Amino acid sequence: MTAATVAGPHQYMAEQMRWRWSEIAFWLATLLPFLVAPSYLVLANQVAITALFALSLDLILGFSGIVSLGHAAYFGVGAYAAGLASKWGWGEPLSGLLIAALAAGLLGYVTSFVIARFRHLALIMITLGLGLLLQEAANSASWLTGGFDGLQGIHTWSIFGEFHFDLYGYTAYGYSLSALFLIFLIARRLIYSPFGLALRGIRENGQRMPAIGAATREHIRTIYTIAAIIAGVAGALLAETTETVSLEVLGFQRSADVLVMLILGGTGRLYGGLIGAAVYMVARDQFSGLNPQYWYFWIGLLLIAVVMILPNGILGGLSLLARRLKVPS
Amino acid sequence: MSENALAARGVNKSFGSLVVAADVEINLPQGVRYALIGPNGAGKTTLINLMTGMLRPDAGHIFLGDEDITALPPEQRVWRGLVRTFQINSLFPHLTALESVTLAVCERRRVARTWWRPLTAYRSEVDEAYEILSSLMLAPVSHRLTRELAYGQQRLLEIALALATRPKVLLLDEPAAGVPRDESQELFTAIAGLSRDITVLFIEHDMELVFRFASRVIVMVGGRVLVEGTPQEIASDPQVRAVYLGKATGKADHG
Numbered sequence: 410m411t412a413a414t415v416a417g418p419h420q421y422m423a424e425q426m427r428w429r430w431s432e433i434a435f436w437l438a439t440l441l442p443f444l445v446a447p448s449y450l451v452l453a454n455q456v457a458i459t460a461l462f463a464l465s466l467d468l469i470l471g472f473s474g475i476v477s478l479g480h481a482a483y484f485g486v487g488a489y490a491a492g493l494a495s496k497w498g499w500g501e502p503l504s505g506l507l508i509a510a511l512a513a514g515l516l517g518y519v520t521s522f523v524i525a526r527f528r529h530l531a532l533i534m535i536t537l538g539l540g541l542l543l544q545e546a547a548n549s550a551s552w553l554t555g556g557f558d559g560l561q562g563i564h565t566w567s568i569f570g571e572f573h574f575d576l577y578g579y580t581a582y583g584y585s586l587s588a589l590f591l592i593f594l595i596a597r598r599l600i601y602s603p604f605g606l607a608l609r610g611i612r613e614n615g616q617r618m619p620a621i622g623a624a625t626r627e628h629i630r631t632i633y634t635i636a637a638i639i640a641g642v643a644g645a646l647l648a649e650t651t652e653t654v655s656l657e658v659l660g661f662q663r664s665a666d667v668l669v670m671l672i673l674g675g676t677g678r679l680y681g682g683l684i685g686a687a688v689y690m691v692a693r694d695q696f697s698g699l700n701p702q703y704w705y706f707w708i709g710l711l712l713i714a715v716v717m718i719l720p721n722g723i724l725g726g727l728s729l730l731a732r733r734l735k736v737p738s
Numbered sequence: 739m740s741e742n743a744l745a746a747r748g749v750n751k752s753f754g755s756l757v758v759a760a761d762v763e764i765n766l767p768q769g770v771r772y773a774l775i776g777p778n779g780a781g782k783t784t785l786i787n788l789m790t791g792m793l794r795p796d797a798g799h800i801f802l803g804d805e806d807i808t809a810l811p812p813e814q815r816v817w818r819g820l821v822r823t824f825q826i827n828s829l830f831p832h833l834t835a836l837e838s839v840t841l842a843v844c845e846r847r848r849v850a851r852t853w854w855r856p857l858t859a860y861r862s863e864v865d866e867a868y869e870i871l872s873s874l875m876l877a878p879v880s881h882r883l884t885r886e887l888a889y890g891q892q893r894l895l896e897i898a899l900a901l902a903t904r905p906k907v908l909l910l911d912e913p914a915a916g917v918p919r920d921e922s923q924e925l926f927t928a929i930a931g932l933s934r935d936i937t938v939l940f941i942e943h944d945m946e947l948v949f950r951f952a953s954r955v956i957v958m959v960g961g962r963v964l965v966e967g968t969p970q971e972i973a974s975d976p977q978v979r980a981v982y983l984g985k986a987t988g989k990a991d992h993g
Contacts, residue, residue, distance in 0.1 A: 418868040603844040604853035613830035621842040622816035
């Protein structure tokens, strides 16, 4: 926040995309589970996967203003694509991610033509409908998906034939975290590109964009497809590291949860989904340990409290605090 | 027809029984400064909406130069040089002034699709945006968020966004709406200083500004073009006096 000093336009742009110390600290902290909490690596793996899923939602919701209540569709398609590839004899994990990316990206591209035509409430209904549609389709196609019993017989090979997926989640968390970090780097680059600026323009005032000559729908189609690909990769990571795929990957609950996590962490900040996923899932783990039957009560309380006290999510609150304390963030 | 930068031919539009444009004929020659005046509800903003593609006419055609653009979507009209501003600020609240104008420059240069190169690599786009802001005296606030700018500065940013698209024809919907009088003079001085290659049409209620900055005036009443002429002709036209100038002049309203 050094905007007070009149910097040149190029300095200003460069300053916007500079890596902050807090970012470096964040990524170093993601390595902590290996050292201090090896018994929580399985949970850490789930968090990393969900964080990637939330990052993908942030690209469309937080940066482009496209509301979705059916984002699990792409997560689920990615999970089934990787799971089926493995079941049919191809358990190589990295190419599994690629297959999932392709499948989810294709679905994302096709549906983006509908998405780009609508906004706000209509979008909520359409994405919700799409999610329900897909889950029922997967349920009825039990010859393919295993239906209610889930997809059986997935076996994920070792990474590079070196790193075997162990019971404690060392490899799983390392693998998911690497994927999260690499895709985060791509997303970060995207956000600070001319395209990223155009997306923020759509979020800020989609009606105004055509009047400055912006091909708004084309931009929306592109980012929606990219977000679908990332969601698909997240789904594939889950299928590969847990070696199961159940109908739940396509479920409404998953779409709603990821939305909640993103809002909890703070939308449009790249890290919001990551922090939201970590807070939400750790809280859920702790609450369900305390009180296995009523843990959603505490989650509900947490949500209301956060939104009331921190309307821009945890990160919004933190950046406000940083500004108050005049600490460079 | 080719000497006209923008033309409307027999344009009609109604919402139900309300006629907002009736056989509108307009010819804007290259480089002229036009004022569009008329009482509340005369259809001035509607005409801008029709010409820029925000509304589709029920009948009639819009020509940009020799090209019939009636069927083109708004952004494609912008690419061809027909650009507008809005009466009520329609900006990007959480983008800085520099980011907003850079965005418009990037869209014009067709680089807004690239997502694998950082903005810092687009130095000439950023330079151009900064130059436009400087030309409108916005350079000192270029790093401020739009929503933190003073109202008059936001009005200037509207014009900056339009200029970033390199317009051939610029339609300004009450560029000085809500701006204090002394500032609105400044704003119109900036508009008057625009390149003579740009044809300008502005809606304005302040007759003093109209007579000072327009070379020709179009008067609209009830969705129709009542009369067109030089400011002197308009001032002495009995019809115009009857429907428009006879009423309280110079008072800003929201038509």
